[in-house]
Amino acid sequence: xxxxxxxAAGGGGLDRGVLAVAMVVVLGAIMSILDxxxxxxxxxxxxxxxxxxxxxxQWVATGYTLALATVIPVTGWASARFGxxxxxxxxxxxxxxxxxxxGLAWNAESLILxxxxxxxxxxxxxxxxxxILTQAAGPKRVGQVMSIVGIPMLLGPxLGPxLGxxxxxxxxxxxxxxxxVPIGAVALVLSARILKRDQAQPAERLxxxxxxxxxxxxxxxxxxxxxxxxKNDFGRTDVLITAIGGAVLVIAFVAHALRPSNExxxxxxxxxxxxxxxxxxxxxxxxACSVFGAMLILPLYFQQVRGESAMAxxxxxxxxxxxxxxxMPAGGKLTDRIGARKVVIAGLVLSILGAAGFATQIKPxxxxxxxxxxxxxMGLGMxxxxxxxxxxxxxxxxxxxxxxxxxxxxILQQVAASIGTAFIAVLLTNQLKSEGLGGGGGGEGGGxxxxxxxxxxxxxxxxxxxxxxxxxxxxWSLVLLVVAFVPAVxxxxxxxxxxxxxxxxxxxxxxxxx
Numbered sequence: 202x203x204x205x206x207x208x209a210a211g212g213g214g215l216d217r218g219v220l221a222v223a224m225v226v227v228l229g230a231i232m233s234i235l236d237x238x239x240x241x242x243x244x245x246x247x248x249x250x251x252x253x254x255x256x257x258x259q260w261v262a263t264g265y266t267l268a269l270a271t272v273i274p275v276t277g278w279a280s281a282r283f284g285x286x287x288x289x290x291x292x293x294x295x296x297x298x299x300x301x302x303x304g305l306a307w308n309a310e311s312l313i314l315x316x317x318x319x320x321x322x323x324x325x326x327x328x329x330x331x332x333i334l335t336q337a338a339g340p341k342r343v344g345q346v347m348s349i350v351g352i353p354m355l356l357g358p359x360l361g362p363x364l365g366x367x368x369x370x371x372x373x374x375x376x377x378x379x380x381x382v383p384i385g386a387v388a389l390v391l392s393a394r395i396l397k398r399d400q401a402q403p404a405e406r407l408x409x410x411x412x413x414x415x416x417x418x419x420x421x422x423x424x425x426x427x428x429x430x431x432k433n434d435f436g437r438t439d440v441l442i443t444a445i446g447g448a449v450l451v452i453a454f455v456a457h458a459l460r461p462s463n464e465x466x467x468x469x470x471x472x473x474x475x476x477x478x479x480x481x482x483x484x485x486x487x488x489a490c491s492v493f494g495a496m497l498i499l500p501l502y503f504q505q506v507r508g509e510s511a512m513a514x515x516x517x518x519x520x521x522x523x524x525x526x527x528x529m530p531a532g533g534k535l536t537d538r539i540g541a542r543k544v545v546i547a548g549l550v551l552s553i554l555g556a557a558g559f560a561t562q563i564k565p566x567x568x569x570x571x572x573x574x575x576x577x578x579m580g581l582g583m584x585x586x587x588x589x590x591x592x593x594x595x596x597x598x599x600x601x602x603x604x605x606x607x608x609x610x611x612i613l614q615q616v617a618a619s620i621g622t623a624f625i626a627v628l629l630t631n632q633l634k635s636e637g638l639g640g641g642g643g644g645e646g647g648g649x650x651x652x653x654x655x656x657x658x659x660x661x662x663x664x665x666x667x668x669x670x671x672x673x674x675x676x677w678s679l680v681l682l683v684v685a686f687v688p689a690v691x692x693x694x695x696x697x698x699x700x701x702x703x704x705x706x707x708x709x710x711x712x713x714x715x
Contacts, residue, residue, distance in 0.1 A: 221395045222337045226330035228388040229293050232381050233323035236300075237265065238361025240316075243374045250374065253309035260313045263427055266619075268320025270419040273612050274467055276328040277605035278407050284399040285336075289329040290392050295322025297385035304378035328611040333396060335595050335603050360522065362500065366512030411457055411467030418450025419616065426623040435627060468612070469605045472598070476691060478606065481594035482613055483688030484545060488552070488586055489617035491681035492579075494625030495556065499576075501629075502671050506565055506664055520573040524580020532585040533592070541593035542692040548585030549689060553682045555579025560675040565664040593692050621681075628677055632670035 240262055247258045279288050299319030306312035368376045425444025429435035435444075458466035473479050496518075503514040528548070535544045558575025562568075591610055598606050 239365035269324035272324035277608035292325035300381035362515030414454035422447030480691035487685035490621030494621035521580035525584035528584030552582030
């Protein structure tokens with residue numbers, strides 16, 4: 202039977218049709234986001250089982266990330282050209298096939314190849330899913346639906362190490378890939394039954410020049426940042442060439458997309474001239490730089506300073522996820538009711554309090570209760586900041602503008618996360634060097650293993666210097682959050698009136714009843 206129109210009178214709670222669509226989108230998002238973090242804890246096992254160097258195995262993670270960056274820009278065009286439902290199902294299909302093949306990999310080279318295939322599918326899942334859900338709910342309830350999409354986005358980096366650690370230790374590294382197959386199969390079946398049939402637009406042409414500039418540019422920029430962070434050296438020739446070359450290509454794309462004669466750019470950057478979209482984008486970039494960078498180094502603190510395992514470190518991060526789960530639903534509803542600005546500012550205040558806890562409490566013998574409390578407060582802030590910020594931009598867009606805006610916001614988040622992790626990793630590494638400890642903060646699972654036969658007083662002195670380095674780095678994360686207030690206060694003061702946008706008719710979602 203056909204459910205009620207997605208945009209209920211008054212823009213109240215989410216009806217059954219929208220919740221069903223949300224379930225489909227979250228299933229896809231869980232796979233693509235968890236996969237980024239699940240693999241990280243398995244790198245050591247992969248080097249041993251596949252008899253490959255860590256430098257080569259690192260491409261299992263890097264290849265996936267680069268494939269994401271390459272394919273995300275084309276998602277907006279592909280959504281219009283083929284329809285979002287069809288694109289979403291193709292994306293999940295590619296991801297599932299890549300996952301199954303990755304689980305069957307016989308050497309490092311085959312695994313890297315299949316991870317790239319995974320990334321080509323995974324890169325389109327989030328922007329396509331956000332487009333489907335935003336268009337299904339209509340602008341009055343963007344905040345609520347975006348909070349649903351944000352659950353896997355915020356929990357993935359926390360649950361990934363726990364799940365990955367368990368599968369690698371007690372089952373097999375191959376199951377970090379196989380586990381996606383049943384989830385993806387369910388997502389495909391539900392997508393076929395629940396998502397509405399949308400209309401493709403065959404007349405729309407692909408901006409090939411934009412694609413040739415942006416996709417390689419993003420891939421090169423992210424590769425350069427990731428390599429510089431992993432090697433603890435941004436002065437390397439290969440790092441400078443790729444990062445600067447990527448930045449030049451991205452800048453060239455911006456100039457190309459903003460040309461008056463370019464009527465159909467790959468990503469419509471003119472949307473970012475609007476105050477709501479521009480302020481939300483600025484807030485998102487600064488927040489992602491700070492938070493994703495901070496999330497990188499806290500597990501390193503647990504492992505290097507406190508001697509915890511990868512799985513235990515993941516469990517110790519759980520309070521952050523619980524905090525996000527508490528505020529995310531409420532943050533979405535408040536965004537739709539009073540506007541995003543007040544919600545985001547409150548979220549930034551909570552995030553700053555959490556980061557201040559890290560900057561002052563990270564010590565060799567710090568209470569896990571205090572750290573857990575800081576993580577919980579940080580999670581509360583994250584739940585009220587990231588997705589309401591995206592909602593602030595999406596609420597002002599017409600039905601037709603959503604796909605390209607969703608693509609643009611996902612690109613901004615991906616690049617900001619890469620910049621943030623590289624920036625924080627380099628700061629930590631330099632601080633460790635200034636403490637006389639050499640490099641060791643950056644990279645995947647980077648860090649030094651301390652000798653076990655050191656005298657107690659020498660060991661305590663080293664651990665004190667290490668924790669001081671972590672504390673100092675968190676102050677920079679705190680500064681980024683404070684700066685994020687500047688664009689946040691420029692967001693629309695009140696809730697956006699959807700009637701002021703060319704939202705177009707909101708389609709009904711088909712929800713089968715048996």
